[in-house]
Amino acid sequence: MTPHKPQKRALNGVLLLDKAIGVSSNTALQQARRLYRAEKAGHTGVLDPLASGLLPVCFGEATKFAQYLLDADKAYTATLKLGEATTTGDAEGEIIEISNQIFDENAFQAACLALTGKIRQVPPMFSALKHEGKPLYEYARKGISIERKAREICIYQIDLLEFAFPQAVIDVRCSKGTYIRTLSEDIAKHIGTFAHLTALRRTATAGFHIAQTHTLEKLTALSEMERDALLLPCDVLVQHLPRVDLDDETVQKLRFGQRATFSGSLNAHSPIRAYDLRQQFVGLIEYLPQQQQLKSLRLMNTSV
Structure with missing residues (x-):
């Protein structure tokens, strides 16, 4: 007999998952999806298998708004091994260079300060960035190096914990697109030595914090009702956007794909969070000031 497959369900919401070390973001996503029996799921930005920590997982309608977290600032706690460079920039790679230079905490902090603010960073070969449709790490594993352009990022703050x-051990607050393994190498380079990551944990993104997360082990021990109660509403992904409340007639027009006249006070902005008179999240809309009209961008499916 074939084993009975749990029936999938239309589930909407956001799970703040604490991804374990050693599993890919996609594996963690699929594990959470199976546990929740969700028909549709997606995550909001890849965490390396070596890294643990905050991984927002979107179910159902929440996947429509996942892209708005990709641009969010992030925070990490990183552990560096100084004096050794590896092929991958982390502990999974082979050691390729060693330095016997010894330096103190003051020199390290000075290097961290020098790398704070707007800087240019070359993405590492061991990354998920695509080249001709394939991630760079696939080339790197074959010993092929692809030229990468430096990109401007912002390191808001580096705090030395140990x-x-x-x-x-450092805490880093940074903009999107920051590679902590590259930052670690650059800090070491500033002192004239090498470094690689031995541990990395994402502690914050887009206003969410590691303290709000749940491990798969914890979730597995709960009942389905208890697990569902931990899901956050879909609009938590877009809380940073401006809000407007609309009457039923306006909402209905937007749902039908029509433009709706709007005479209220609203700055030209795209996108805008829209809510109905019952405070239900409608979705994201755009305001066209010259026409004084609203236009739908990405709406919740009310039939789900």
């Missing part, structure tokens, strides 16, 4: 040479 320093016991050759190990250092």
Whole structure:
């Protein structure tokens, strides 16, 4: 007999998952999806298998708004091994260079300060960035190096939590597109040495914090009702956007794909969070100031 497959369900919401070390973001996503029996699921930005921590998982209608977290600032706690460079920039790679230079905490902090603010960073070969349709790490594993352009990022703050040479632990607040393994290498380079990551944990993104997360082990031990109660509403993904409340007639027009006249006070902005008179999240809309009209961008499916 074939084993009975749990019936999938139309589930909407956001799960703040604490991804474990050693599993890919997609594997963690599929595990959460199976546990919740969700028909549709997606995540909001890849975490390396080596990294643990905050991974927002979107179910159902929430997947429509996942892209708005990709541009969000992030925070990480990183553990560096100083004096050694590896092929991958982390502990999974082979050691390729060693430095015997010893330096103190002050020199390390000065290097962190030098790398704070707007900087240019070359993405590592061991990354999910695509080249001709394939991620760079596939080329890297074959020993092929692809030229990468430096990109501007912003390191808002680096706090040194621990320093016991050759190990250092730092907290980093940064903009999207920041590679912490590259940042670690660049900090070491500033001192004239090498470094690689031995641990990485994402602690915050888009206003969410690691303290709000749930592990798969914890979720598995709960009943389905208890698990469902941990889901956040879909609009948490777009809380940073401006809001407007609309009457039923306007909402109906937007749902039918029509433009709706709007005479209220609203700055030209795209996108805008829209809510109905019952405070239900309608979706994202755009305001066209010259025509004084609203236009739908991405709406919730009310039939789900």
